[in-house]
Amino acid sequence: MSALADNGAREEIIITLFDLFRRGGYDAVSIADISEATGLGKSSLYYHFPGGKPDMAEAVADFARGYMREKMFAPLGAQGPLARKIAVMMKTVATMYEGGGAPCLIASMMISPTASPKAVKTVKAIIADWIDALAGALRADGLSSAAAKRRATAAVIAIQGALVVARAAGEKQIFSAALKAAEKDLIDQRRE
Amino acid sequence: MSALADNGAREEIIITLFDLFRRGGYDAVSIADISEATGLGKSSLYYHFPGGKPDMAEAVADFARGYMREKMFAPLGAQGPLARKIAVMMKTVATMYEGGGAPCLIASMMISPTASPKAVKTVKAIIADWIDALAGALRADGLSSAAAKRRATAAVIAIQGALVVARAAGEKQIFSAALKAAEKDLIDQRRE
DNA sequence: GTCTATACTAGGATAGAC
DNA sequence: GTCTATCCTAGTATAGAC
Numbered sequence: 196m197s198a199l200a201d202n203g204a205r206e207e208i209i210i211t212l213f214d215l216f217r218r219g220g221y222d223a224v225s226i227a228d229i230s231e232a233t234g235l236g237k238s239s240l241y242y243h244f245p246g247g248k249p250d251m252a253e254a255v256a257d258f259a260r261g262y263m264r265e266k267m268f269a270p271l272g273a274q275g276p277l278a279r280k281i282a283v284m285m286k287t288v289a290t291m292y293e294g295g296g297a298p299c300l301i302a303s304m305m306i307s308p309t310a311s312p313k314a315v316k317t318v319k320a321i322i323a324d325w326i327d328a329l330a331g332a333l334r335a336d337g338l339s340s341a342a343a344k345r346r347a348t349a350a351v352i353a354i355q356g357a358l359v360v361a362r363a364a365g366e367k368q369i370f371s372a373a374l375k376a377a378e379k380d381l382i383d384q385r386r387e
Numbered sequence: 388m389s390a391l392a393d394n395g396a397r398e399e400i401i402i403t404l405f406d407l408f409r410r411g412g413y414d415a416v417s418i419a420d421i422s423e424a425t426g427l428g429k430s431s432l433y434y435h436f437p438g439g440k441p442d443m444a445e446a447v448a449d450f451a452r453g454y455m456r457e458k459m460f461a462p463l464g465a466q467g468p469l470a471r472k473i474a475v476m477m478k479t480v481a482t483m484y485e486g487g488g489a490p491c492l493i494a495s496m497m498i499s500p501t502a503s504p505k506a507v508k509t510v511k512a513i514i515a516d517w518i519d520a521l522a523g524a525l526r527a528d529g530l531s532s533a534a535a536k537r538r539a540t541a542a543v544i545a546i547q548g549a550l551v552v553a554r555a556a557g558e559k560q561i562f563s564a565a566l567k568a569a570e571k572d573l574i575d576q577r578r579e
Numbered sequence: 580g581t582c583t584a585t586a587c588t589a590g591g592a593t594a595g596a597c
Numbered sequence: 598g599t600c601t602a603t604c605c606t607a608g609t610a611t612a613g614a615c
C-alpha cells in the first residue's frame with residue numbers, strides 16, 4: 196500500500212497539510228486555511244486531530260518520514276547496480292520538490308518555533324536517515340565507510356542547497372542541473 | 388561606517404529583528420516578541436516602523452543586503468589574490484551563520500507567505516548578487532564566464548545546503564567541513 | 580521617543596446538534 | 598463524521614499622555 200494513496204480520509208488531509216506546511220511554514224498556516232484547503236469545517240479537523248495543530252504537525256512529519264522510507268531509503272537499500280538506485284532517488288527528489296519549485300518540509304518545519312518538538316525531531320531525523328541510506332548504497336558499491344558518508348552528505352547538501360538557491364533565483368534549471376551534477380558525483384568511479 | 392554598528396536606535400532594533408526573523412520566521416514573531424527582545428513598547432516600535440511588521444521586514448531585508456554588500460561582495464570585487472578573497476568570504480559566512488547554528492534570513496523569509504513581497508524580493512536578490520560577486524572574482528582569476536558562474540553557483544549551493552543539513556543533524560562540524568570543501572573547490576587550479 | 584491604555588481582528592479550540 | 602455557533606486568547610495596530 197502506498198503512503199501517498201491510503202483509503203482513510205485522514206491520509207487525504209495529511210497530504211494537504213504537508214503541502215500547506217512546507218509552502219507556508221507551520222506557524223503561518225491557520226486552522227481556517229486548513230479548513231478551506233481541505234473543505235472540512237474546523238470541528239471536523241479537530242475530530243481527526245484531537246490535539247489540534249501540533250497533532251497535525253506530528254502526523255505530517257510521520258507521513259513524510261514514511262514516504263521517504265518507502266520511496267527512497269528502501270530502494271537505496273535493495274539489490275541492484277548503484278547507478279540505477281541513484282537514478283531512482285534523483286527521480287523521487289525531482290518529483291517531491293516539483294523540479295525545484297516546492298519548498299522542503301524539513302527546512303520549513305525546522306524554523307517553526309511553535310511546532311511540536313516531536314514533529315521537528317522527526318523531520319530532522321529524515322536528513323540523517325537519508326544520508327545513512329545513501330551511504331549504505333555507496334558502501335555496497337565498494338566505497339569505504341568514511342568515503343561513503345562523505346559523499347552521501349555532500350549529495351544531500353547539494354540537493355538541499357540547490358532547492359534554496361533555485362527558489363531564490365526562481366530558476367528551476369538550477370535545481371535540475373544540481374541534481375545531475377550530484378548524480379554524477381555519486382556514481383563517480385574514483386575511489387578516494 | 389559599519390552596517391552593524393550604526394548610531395541610530397533604528398539600526399539597533401533592526402539587528403534584533405534580523406535575528407528574530409531568521410530564527411523564528413517572519414510569521415511566528417509577534418510584536419509582543421519584538422517588544423520584549425528590544426525592550427521597547429509596542430508604540431515605540433510603531434514610531435520607528437510606521438508600517439508595522441511589513442515595514443520591519445523590509446528594513447531587515449535592506450539591512451541584510453547592505454551587510455552582504457559591505458562584508459562580502461565588496462571584498463570579492465576588490466584587488467588581490469583569489470585565495471585571500473575566498474578566505475575572507477568564508478570567514479564572514481562562518482560568522483554570519485554562527486558556525487552552522489543560525490538559520491539563514493533568506494531561507495526563513497522565502498517561506499513566509501505574509502511577508503511583504505518587496506522584502507521577499509530583496510532577500511532573494513541577495514542570492515543572485517552573491518553568485519554574481521563570486522563569479523566576478525573567479526573571472527578575475529582567469530576562469531571563463533561559464534565556468535565561473537558554474538563554480539560560484541555550486542559554492543553558494545554548498546553553503547546553503549550545508550546550513551540546512553548541519554542544523555538538521557545538530558552538528559556544526561558538517562557546516563565547517565562543507566565550508567572547507569567549498570573553499571578548496573573555489574580555488575582549485577584546474578580549468579574546466 | 581517612549582509609555583499606558585485600549586480597540587479590534589484573527590486564531591485556536593470546544594459544545595452540541597444532526 | 599461533519600456542521601453551526603460560540604468562547605477566549607493572542608495578535609496587530611492606534612490614541613493620547615508625558
